[in-house]
Amino acid sequence: MALVVFFIILGAIHFVQVSVGSNINFTRVNQSSEINNKRAQNAIDGDLFSFSKTEIGLNESWWGTFEAPTRVVWIFIGVGQGHYSVFVGDNVTYQQSALCASVQTPSGSDITYSNSSCKNIVKGNTMTVRRIGNGSLVLYEITPVGCPQNCKDGCINGPCKECIREHYGPMCNKKCIQVCTDNTCDIEKGECLKENIVVAVIFGICVLVIIACGVGFFIKRRAKFIKLFKLNARPSDDDEIVVTYSRSERYVERPNTGIDTRAPAQVPTSPTSNCPVEYVHMIDGQNSPKLSPDELIKYLEKRQNEESLLQDLARLPGWMMGRCFEAEREENKAKNRSSTLLPYDRNRVVLQPMAGIDNTGDYINASYIAGHGREKAYILTFGPFSTDTKLDFWRMVWQTNSTCIVMLTALREGEKKKCLQYWPEESEECGPFFILIRNTETFEDYVIRHILLRKREETRRLTQFQLTTWGENKRRRKIDSLLRLRCHVNSVTYSDKVPTIIHSGPGISRIGTYISIDILLQKGSEDGVIDIIDTIVKLRSQRAYLLNTRKEHQFLFSALKAGFSHDSRDDERDEKDEKDDESIEEIYVNEHSKADVYYEDGEEVVLWMNTVGPYHNRQETYSYFSLPFCAGPKESIGHYHETLGEALQGTELEFSGLDIDFKGEVKKTEYCTVELNEEKYQAFVYAVKNHYWYQMYIDDLPIWGIVGEISENGDDYYVWTHKKFDIGYNGKQIVDVNLTSEAKKKLTAGAKISFSYEVHFTASKIKFDKRFDKYLDPNFFQHRIHWFSIFNSFMMVIFLVGLVSMILMRTLRKDYARYSKEEDLDDMEKDLGDEYGWKQVHGDVFRPASNSLLFSSLVGTGYHIAVVSLCVIVFSILGDLYTERGSLLSTAIFVYAATSPVNGYFGGSLYARMGGKVWIKQMMVGAFMLPVAVCGTAFFINFIAIYYHASRAIPFGTMVAVTCICIFVILPLTLVGTVLGRNLAGQPNYPCRVNAVPRPIPEKKWFMEPAVIIFLGGILPFGSIFIEMYFIFTSFWAYKIYYVYGFMLLVFVILTIVTVCVTIVCTYFLLNAEDYRWQWTSFSAAASTAGYVYLYSFYYFFFKTKMYGFFQTTFYFGYMALFSLALGIMCGTFGYIGTSYFVRKIYSTVKID
Known part of the structure; x- marks a missing residue:
């Protein structure tokens, strides 16, 4: 399904990209040879699934003829493996001057799609595609594109150099970002370069002047400041788009894996070596130790050697390395217990048609695995988990003539069901087969069943070995039991030339461990040489995710030491490494924490229904089942508030009653019916009228849905009755949930409405710790505007601090000079002088606040x-x-x-x-x-x-x-x-004594009164964060969660700096007017910022939201009053702290009698 989606999307991209230019049609196409009916026409049929293909040869080619000589400026091409060149000329030509483009498929990929402009000015009536070197030419699609319709110069000199007005881009298909004076813009960026240059120069000069003033001042004051500012830039290149794709969506080269992509490729060994094999960089140049059994034991005794080997194994790629077309077919998905653990097409077990069985297909999730000296020594498969997979399992047993089944799990381990019991207690029929248990032998750790399998007149004998204690034992016991089981199995299958069938429960880790131990012990005993890395590389080339974790590698090392030494006692370090019994079923590599939630296949996934309420009143919410919705048939389970915050926020989780199992596909299923009496009808109509929406949770991931909608004429009301859940998972964790509401039903009193649901699970590459990133809504505002506002605020703060500091220091210096001059006068001159200023209130400035x-x-x-x-x-x-x-x-x-x-x-x-x-x-x-x-x-x-x-x-x-x-x-x-x-x-x-009698406060100008200072003091701090207020309000009141916390930290810093600076200036003016009531004034002037914020909340409520109703209004303004109160107290404290330091500083540096 993912493959189909990929091709659909790629096809859409292809259509959009080529449609902006002038598509060039072919009148006739041909190719140098043809194989398997892969004709040349397949490359121009518009179908990305089909392709043309030639026989293997040297420099195979494909060519097509145009209606007339045409200039080609752009091509879209999809090719298979190899290096290809595209030429355009009057006839088939390979001249370098006619070269349009070169395309090479990267190593590790099957297909490459390229969308790029021609390198040269090429014109002609024939386009030729040539595969360089020996091999088959594979051409999926090719579309030549002429000059774009919006190109101004008509592509006279090659690719379009200039677009018509208001357009830009390589194909002139994008609208200009800015409106330039001549209605044109830069063809690459869409910006007005001339205007931008002028603006940039003017802005740069202003910034340099401000910085120069600030630097000069600070150098003069002998202060040292360091400023560090980082700006992450993301380069863009629209000239060429190359998409690399492998036919299995999980088979892609992962970034940052430590694999050197320039290293020579290794060819994985496969049981079906005559099939195409995808090449993958398997070993990153590490030296794979080839040791004898005794040397291996000594080698692993050193901790550094074992750690080095573990690191080498960790660097091996663990993802898909082959095609899985058959496993991914829609009709075969139900036969997969996991959507990630799939067999490669090249070595899967293909079931043959069998008389007496309906045509259920040839697919079973099973792979042939090569052993030591045998191409098909094992069959790796899952334990049956349904009636259909049980029948397919016995079909495989019969078809492959296998005489031995190794089952590495109990039917249940703890509360988890691992496998269906596919054998009878005594006897039973399964399709055309009759199964009889001859006898059962029970040992301490495993059970042996001797089985007769009969089909019509033919009867066969086989033996089943079931390991029953894997999930209960510690590592040492596991190794003991596994080695004893292996010896017993090999004693039965020693002379067999047929594969041994090995299965576990829902995973493959136990199987990979068993097979690797068996292969390496055989190699050690027969060849005397062991190569662990090479063995694991070959196993992974036959089945993905085998031996993919560090714990599995450590377990393997311990088992090999025990097997070669004939002593199952692990050393003390092995016991120290395993603190407790670990589940070796882990097939994913992601790091995880203890708080992460993991699901086994088939384990229940709970859907919690939370609240429902008006879309525009986010805080007015009610219980989901307060509306006449109905629950599913499953038995209800309770929920308690996990945190105090959850209870205060009104979380009301109620069990939905829907049956959802991990990786379990659920087709459209009706789960309940509601008969609409008058009361229920009116409840639904009211909810639809008021645009009610609801919230749900799956694995703590929130989901939202709309209750219903109103018809265009406003007379009819509809409710959505079908919920479609698309759940993404990574390994054993849920990482993404999406809800689609479907099947709207008209609301009619007395009618019956049936509610249904369906569930689809899809593998996702999202990591568990990144699964909430999609809720951060990075497109809430354009980043350019958002960060420009931050930059603007910071520049204003820097300018304000520098300006205020310079003016204030200059004024204070004059005050100090004046006061120093007055100190040299005698008492008579002082009495005749006109003393004024902040020094006059030195005896009252530190008087306690009222x-x-x-x-x-x-x-x-x-x-x-x-x-x-x-x-x-x-x-x-x-x-x-x-x-x-x-x-x-x-x-x-x-x-x-x-x-x-x-x-x-x-x-x-x-x-x-x-x-x-x-x-x-x-x-x-x-x-x-x-x-x-x-x-x-x-x-x-x-x-x-x-x-x-x-x-x-x-x-x-x-x-x-x-x-x-x-x-x-x-x-x-x-x-x-x-x-x-x-x-x-x-x-x-205090630096000054406090007078016993307060000094009278003289009359002053009206604008120097404390009330006026308080009123004006909050304007500038509020103005510094005004632009950001809308971001903050929307983030909290509309639940638009994005990067608001880092943004809030910057706003916090800006507000603090501006508040302190403004309050210091206000206090200086007040003291200069010989008014010593600075404590309350400084606090209140800074706190008045909160008053302006509260006034802004009125503007936001009435003009920026659609909130309504008494409850929502009360809630909004009540909690906004609390927010403003807290903000005012905090800002007032900032103002008082800064002012207090300032007052102490100026009065400590002047001489007071």
Whole structure:
């Protein structure tokens, strides 16, 4: 299926690419020879499945004639293996001047598709394709393209050099990115180069001037700064597109494997060596040790030798290295227990037609495997898992004349079913076969069954060996039992010339381990030489994923040492390596963590139904089954809230009742029916009218679907009744889920509606730790605009900091000079002088702020919020908090509780320095200030949610848990921080004495009043993040999760810097007006930023969203008020911290009497 999809997509790309130019048609085609009816016409029939092919020969060729001499500027071509040249001339020609293009299929690929422009100016009535060297010419498709219709110069000098207005690109098929003054743009990039150059020069000059000023100032101040900025650039090349493809979608060369692609290719050995074999770089130049058994034992005794050999084996490619057309056919998929463990076409077991059996096809998932000195020594297959595969299994046994079956698994291991019992307890019929158990021998680790298999008049004897304790034993016991089983099997099959059938449960790792041990022990005993790497290379060339993990290699080494030494006792290091019994069924190579979820084939996959609600009101959600949906027939299972955040966010997981098994295909199946009475009918109609959608989870991956839709005339309402799940998996893990809603039914009172579902599993290359990346929505905004806004903000911050610093330092220098001059005057001159400025309030500037208890509590809370915000942002960047339900909120609550000492330390120490006495009260206020505001707002909204029966209603148990956290965690930790703060930093240390009597505040201009400064102080910080506000709001309120956390860190830094700078300037103006009330002013001026953010939330609600309803409105503005409150406290704290340092600095450097 994947192959078909690939060709369809490639065909679409081909159509789009050639349609923008002028396609050139052939009137007649021919080729130098023909084989198997692969005619020359197959290369121009538009069918990417068909191809023309010649006999094996030297420089085979294919040619086609045009209607008239034509200039060719572009070609689309698909060829098989080899090196090909394409020529255009008046007749068949191979002259270098007529060369249009050269195409070579990379090593390890069967097909190459190339879409590129001609290298030379070529014109003629004949196009010739020539295969260089000896071999068959294979041509899948070729399409010559003339000059694009949007080309301005008509391709007079070869490929198009200039497009008509408003177009660009090699085929002039793209619209210009920018509107240039002459309506033209650069043919490669689509940009206005002249305008861009002017803009770039002007912008560069401005930047250089700003940087020069800043550098000059900082050099003068003898400060050293280092700035590092990285910009990742992605090169693009539209001139040529080459697609490399192997006929099996899993057979591709993987990047970063450590394989040197320039190394000479190795040819894997195959039992069917006369079939085509795909060449793969198997060994990366490592020296494969060829050792005798005794030398091998000594070699592996050294840890470094074993590790070196393990690393060499790890570098071997483990993916598909052959075609699997038959296994991937739609009618054969049901016979595969796994969609990744497939037999190659070249060595698969082909079932022959058999009388008395319906035509079920010739396919079985089984491969011939070569042994030591025998081409078809083994048959690797799966244990039967259905009635059809059971019959095919016995057909294979009969057809191959096999006399021995080795079964490396129990029927069940733990709770997992490994294999169907395909033999009877005594006797039974299976199709045309009669199976009789003659007798059974039971040993400690395995069972031997002697079987009579009869078909009509012919009877055969065979022996089945079943290893029953693999899943229970430790490594040492496994090796003992496996070696004893092998000896017993070989005693029965010693003289056989027929293959031994070996199967396990759903995997092939045990089979690969058994076969490799058997081959290597035979080689060691008969030839005296062992080559482990060569053996594994040959095994993998016959079946993918054999011996593909480090644990399997270690197990193999231990088994070989035990087998050659005739001593099953592993050394101490082997026991140390295996901490516990490991499952050797792992067939994937991806690294994984303990939290990853793995599924066995056929294991249940749970579909959880979460919530349903209006699309535009993302927070107004209800239980999925609050609508008259129905559940499937499976027995219900319960779900509990895994995290506190999951409960607070209103997660309401309920079991769907649908039967989904890992890798189990489910055709369209009806699972329930709903009869629409008036109440249910009205419920569905209301949901469709309000654009309700629902959310589900499969393996923690969220899925969304729409309940229904309204007809174009608005009179009829429809509900979607069929859910189609497309689940992607990588190894034993689910990595992708997609839902398609189908089969809409008209809603009619009294009607019956049947709901159905289907499930399809598809192999995916997505890694488990990257499976949430598709939810990051990188196209939310164009990256260019997004990062330009960030760059713009940073440049503004740099300019602001430099400008403010230079102006302020210059002003302060003048103040210092003036005050120094006044110090030289005598008292009479001072009395006659006109003293003014910030120095005059030196005796009051460090006077405690009014209502110091509240002020210190706010500052302590601000420190706390800043630390929590920074920690959560950093954790989000370093981890994947968005991948688990409620994890972000849970993390924020945990960090807030754990960092409570920060609040107590800074709030308590500030209160002590201000001379506060009731520190217990201050500690209580600081500890509960924000939690009371949050809980009060949440509980108020909770009452509304309860009234609406919304899922956002917080359970009573969660309320109790939050209250306990506040009382038993936050309060004690805040107390600890307060005590530490009062003792370590609670002593006042001001550079000026505080006068006993406050100095009267003189009259001043209206714009110097604290209220005006506070009002204006938040404008600039808000302006610095204004552009980013829309990103932030949409990320949280519309659940548009993209790279918001790293973005938030930059916004956090910008806001902090701008807030501190603006607050320092405001404080300087206030002190210069001889007003010493700077503490509350600096805090409030910075905190006023939050007021502008809250005002922006009104604009966003009414103009940027479609939210409606009392519940959603209350929820939005309630929590936006909380957000603004927290932001205001944090910004106010930043403003106070920066201003406090500034005030201390200027008053410590001036002489005060």
